[in-house]
Amino acid sequence: MAVTREDRRVEQEEQCYHCGDPCNVSKIRIEEKQFCCHGCKTVYEILSANELCDYYEFESTPGITQKSASNKLFDFLENESIKNELLDFRSEDYERVTFSIPNIHCSSCIWLLENLSRLSPDILDSKVDFVKKDLTVHYSVKGISLRQLAELLDSIGYGPSINLDEKKEEKGSATKGVIVKLGVAGFCFGNVMLLSFPEYLGMQGIEARYSQFFSYLNMLLAVPVVFYAGFDYLKSAVKSLRQRFLNIDVPIALGVIVLFLRSSYEILSHTGPGYFDSLVGLIFFLLIGKWFQAKTYETLSFERDFKSYFPLAVMRKSEEKFESTQVKELRKGDEILIRNNEIIPADAILIDESASIDYSFVTGESKPVLKKKGDYIYAGGKQVGSTIRLVIQKEISHSYLTKLWNDEAFSKDSEHVSIVDKVSQYFTIAVVGLAIAGAVIWQLIDPSKTWLVFTAVLIVACPCALALSTPFTVGSVMRVFGRNKLYLKNAGVVEKMSSINHIVFDKTGTLTSSEQKSLEFHGMMAQRHWSLIRALAGNSTHPLSVLIYNSVQDDGKVSHIESYTELPGKGILGEVSGTKIRIGSAEWLGATNKSESTSVHVEVDGVHLGYFEIKSTYRKGIKELIKSLGRKFRLSVLSGDNSSQQSTLARFFPKKTEMHFDQGPDEKLEAVKEMQNRGGNVLMLGDGLNDAGALKQSDLGFAVTENISHFSPASDAILEGNSMTKMDRFLQLSTSSRRIVIWSFVISICYNAGGVSLALAGVLTPLIAAILMPLSSITVVVFTTLMVRLKALQLKLK
Amino acid sequence: MSIILLLILISITVAIVFLLAFRWAVKSGQYDDTYSPSVRMLFDDKKKKNDGSAVS
Numbered sequence: 007m008a009v010t011r012e013d014r015r016v017e018q019e020e021q022c023y024h025c026g027d028p029c030n031v032s033k034i035r036i037e038e039k040q041f042c043c044h045g046c047k048t049v050y051e052i053l054s055a056n057e058l059c060d061y062y063e064f065e066s067t068p069g070i071t072q073k074s075a076s077n078k079l080f081d082f083l084e085n086e087s088i089k090n091e092l093l094d095f096r097s098e099d100y101e102r103v104t105f106s107i108p109n110i111h112c113s114s115c116i117w118l119l120e121n122l123s124r125l126s127p128d129i130l131d132s133k134v135d136f137v138k139k140d141l142t143v144h145y146s147v148k149g150i151s152l153r154q155l156a157e158l159l160d161s162i163g164y165g166p167s168i169n170l171d172e173k174k175e176e177k178g179s180a181t182k183g184v185i186v187k188l189g190v191a192g193f194c195f196g197n198v199m200l201l202s203f204p205e206y207l208g209m210q211g212i213e214a215r216y217s218q219f220f221s222y223l224n225m226l227l228a229v230p231v232v233f234y235a236g237f238d239y240l241k242s243a244v245k246s247l248r249q250r251f252l253n254i255d256v257p258i259a260l261g262v263i264v265l266f267l268r269s270s271y272e273i274l275s276h277t278g279p280g281y282f283d284s285l286v287g288l289i290f291f292l293l294i295g296k297w298f299q300a301k302t303y304e305t306l307s308f309e310r311d312f313k314s315y316f317p318l319a320v321m322r323k324s325e326e327k328f329e330s331t332q333v334k335e336l337r338k339g340d341e342i343l344i345r346n347n348e349i350i351p352a353d354a355i356l357i358d359e360s361a362s363i364d365y366s367f368v369t370g371e372s373k374p375v376l377k378k379k380g381d382y383i384y385a386g387g388k389q390v391g392s393t394i395r396l397v398i399q400k401e402i403s404h405s406y407l408t409k410l411w412n413d414e415a416f417s418k419d420s421e422h423v424s425i426v427d428k429v430s431q432y433f434t435i436a437v438v439g440l441a442i443a444g445a446v447i448w449q450l451i452d453p454s455k456t457w458l459v460f461t462a463v464l465i466v467a468c469p470c471a472l473a474l475s476t477p478f479t480v481g482s483v484m485r486v487f488g489r490n491k492l493y494l495k496n497a498g499v500v501e502k503m504s505s506i507n508h509i510v511f512d513k514t515g516t517l518t519s520s521e522q523k524s525l526e527f528h529g530m531m532a533q534r535h536w537s538l539i540r541a542l543a544g545n546s547t548h549p550l551s552v553l554i555y556n557s558v559q560d561d562g563k564v565s566h567i568e569s570y571t572e573l574p575g576k577g578i579l580g581e582v583s584g585t586k587i588r589i590g591s592a593e594w595l596g597a598t599n600k601s602e603s604t605s606v607h608v609e610v611d612g613v614h615l616g617y618f619e620i621k622s623t624y625r626k627g628i629k630e631l632i633k634s635l636g637r638k639f640r641l642s643v644l645s646g647d648n649s650s651q652q653s654t655l656a657r658f659f660p661k662k663t664e665m666h667f668d669q670g671p672d673e674k675l676e677a678v679k680e681m682q683n684r685g686g687n688v689l690m691l692g693d694g695l696n697d698a699g700a701l702k703q704s705d706l707g708f709a710v711t712e713n714i715s716h717f718s719p720a721s722d723a724i725l726e727g728n729s730m731t732k733m734d735r736f737l738q739l740s741t742s743s744r745r746i747v748i749w750s751f752v753i754s755i756c757y758n759a760g761g762v763s764l765a766l767a768g769v770l771t772p773l774i775a776a777i778l779m780p781l782s783s784i785t786v787v788v789f790t791t792l793m794v795r796l797k798a799l800q801l802k803l804k
Numbered sequence: 805m806s807i808i809l810l811l812i813l814i815s816i817t818v819a820i821v822f823l824l825a826f827r828w829a830v831k832s833g834q835y836d837d838t839y840s841p842s843v844r845m846l847f848d849d850k851k852k853k854n855d856g857s858a859v860s
Contacts, residue, residue, distance in 0.1 A: 189823065190823065197816060
């Protein structure tokens with residue numbers, strides 16, 4: 007084993023020609039090119055056979071590693087009803103389909119996918135939408151079917167992710183609306199400013215007649231701004247008044263309406279030029295704030311529920327024949343066929359002799375469970391090994407896993423009130439009070455000015471700067487997070503992050519990395535046997551076999567497999583180059599199990615040689631992170647795995663940390679609920695479907711994933727695994743952002759106080775208003791963005 | 805001097821035409837994917853060349 011480690015160090019530098027991963031174990035070569043796994047090599051072979059090697063020209067190592075790729079099954083694409091839902095267009099000869107392909111990431115991808123027609127002459131054309139990660143293909147039905155197309159894409163590493171629910175929702179239309187509104191507001195703002203300019207300089211004599219004309223034009227230009235671009239503010243204000251709650255949109259809408267009415271009155275009655283420049287500028291700035299905050303990650307889905315995990319269709323027996331059927335059409339008593347790596351969609355009873363079910367999806371436990379004929383199998387498990395037959399016991403909507411989603415945690419709305427809304431309640435009352443007081447006083451001094459003062463106060467107090475402070479602070483913070491691979495669902499998450507006091511970790515896949523597993527061999531084995539075991543393991547799709555195959559070194563000799571049998575739940579036995587080999591569980595081989603973690607025992611020619619111990623590795627820097635978080639927050643661990651790692655965890659977690667092991671999905675949810683009852687504001691970090699309930703129940707649920715394009719459960723944010731160590735700094739930045747928002751409130755209220763006192767004195771001219779309002783907005787915008795950048799630099803976040 | 809009124813009206817009309825063009829561009833999805841067109845134009849159109857040589 008020592009030799010192998012040495013070799014690894016030397017070869018660390020060599021990169022896979024296809025995906026760029028280090029090729030430290032295997033020696034798979036074609037000519038000068040090195041590959042990390044057979045999957046990558048196969049993709050290269052397909053591409054070179056079709057003269058598509060330009061793929062490697064645009065970017066170096068553009069491919070996606072095929073190490074963890076499982077061969078997906080696409081035969082459900084032959085089901086007519088699924089096909090009808092998926093296809094954009096179909097005629098007798100041609101069909102057009104749009105696939106979502108999460109692996110699209112560089113210009114090489116675009117090139118390859120748009121040259122699909124060179125792989126198959128029946129593909130007429132294909133077009134990539136890089137931002138949405140979509141591929142639209144137009145193909146001739148005579149030569150290629152939808153299923154073959156999906157399989158072709160999968161074979162070159164661009165397997166489509168197919169989900170009927172997600173397909174229906176129209177993405178990005180909200181942002182589009184804001185952009186058009188911003189365009190309209192910007193257009194009107196520019197023109198109104200231009201037409202108001204002569205007024206600022208003062209027009210006299212003959213030029214005065216133009217002033218009337220300009221004013222009318224301004225009024226005309228302001229109409230679409232108020233009633234189209236700014237309509238959302240009016241709508242939101244009405245809605246909030248109905249709910250008897252004063253949000254920030256109420257004073258804004260009040261200001262906008264008063265501005266519009268008073269300006270129109272002044273112009274129509276020829277008494278003044280009006281404040282249309284301020285009005286249009288105000289809405290324009292507000293919309294910029296909205297647009298800035300609306301930055302979303304369109305390609306990421308934060309709302310995935312169990313359905314995204316389940317297959318779209320399974321093979322159902324109907325009249326002595328198995329046919330692909332949509333999962334939602336399954337009924338109690340149906341007989342279904344589940345193949346290797348397929349997920350069981352509903353609670354069912356096994357009718358075959360045995361099955362090996364991998365529940366890692368649901369529980370986090372990594373060892374597959376052996377099931378016997380007649381056993382009850384819960385939905386969500388994955389069959390590992392040969393095909394099995396099952397009889398459905400409950401419909402999808404009544405299954406154990408599905409029920410979890412119907413838990414109240416999933417329907418509750420957050421009752422969070424943001425700081426702005428808290429402030430705006432007092433603000434609105436103060437402004438209206440001041441306006442009335444001013445009106446009353448002026449009624450006594452000079453009744454002709456009463457209405458002027460009343461409206462002027464409402465106009466100048468319009469909290470544009472106040473409304474901009476949060477969007478710009480939060481928007482900048484979200485951008486910093488995004489650069490550091492933390493993607494928030496929406497702006498509200500930043501504010502909630504600053505009030506967290508309890509952090510809960512899942513173990514598998516969160517504290518440990520799910521992609522880096524290390525294999526350690528305990529025992530003695532001849533060099534020759536290594537490659538024999540590797541060859542044998544290469545035949546199996548069991549996750550442990552795949553791991554052994556990928557981590558054991560090949561000596562380059564061809565091993566001939568004479569016989570091969572896989573016994574589900576036990577192991578594999580076979581004869582390789584004349585040597586009888588058995589690898590599998592300790593019970594099956596009659597060995598004593600010394601290790602608490604998952605192990606695979608090896609027997610060669612009847613002699614037990616030792617075992618492989620599979621260790622999950624903790625993420626780099628996790629110790630430092632825990633130490634730093636432990637000072638400020640309560641910490642807990644909720645793991646679905648057994649307690650074999652408890653002593654290791656105890657070493658770097660603070661002493662009072664609660665640790666719960668063997669937790670099922672609903673137990674995790676209950677544990678979080680209990681922490682909340684004790685007054686915790688819980689932030690949960692988890693990865694699997696088994697954490698989904700707890701993630702939703704927590705005040706904030708962050709899904710940790712190795713690759714953001716992979717599936718992750720419904721959550722408030724998606725965090726890339728490698729950025730987990732920055733979690734303490736993320737939380738610090740969100741706390742600072744709260745302080746920045748409060749400071750910017752102080753600034754904007756100072757401006758407002760100045761403006762209001764001018765208005766109360768009755769000297770607020772349109773010119774002063776036109777300068778004061780944009781100035782306060784710009785100050786706040788500059789202040790908040792700069793402060794966030796500065797704070798991020800301080801925390802050494804990109 | 806009243807020509808200025810006419811000129812302003814004309815200039816605003818022209819500007820509105822551009823505003824509508826902008827609206828059309830957004831609605832028709834031209835701002836949806838700002839990355840792939842920029843690299844797409846750099847790809848060599850090899851396939852067509854091959855076809856051409858095969859015919860001749």
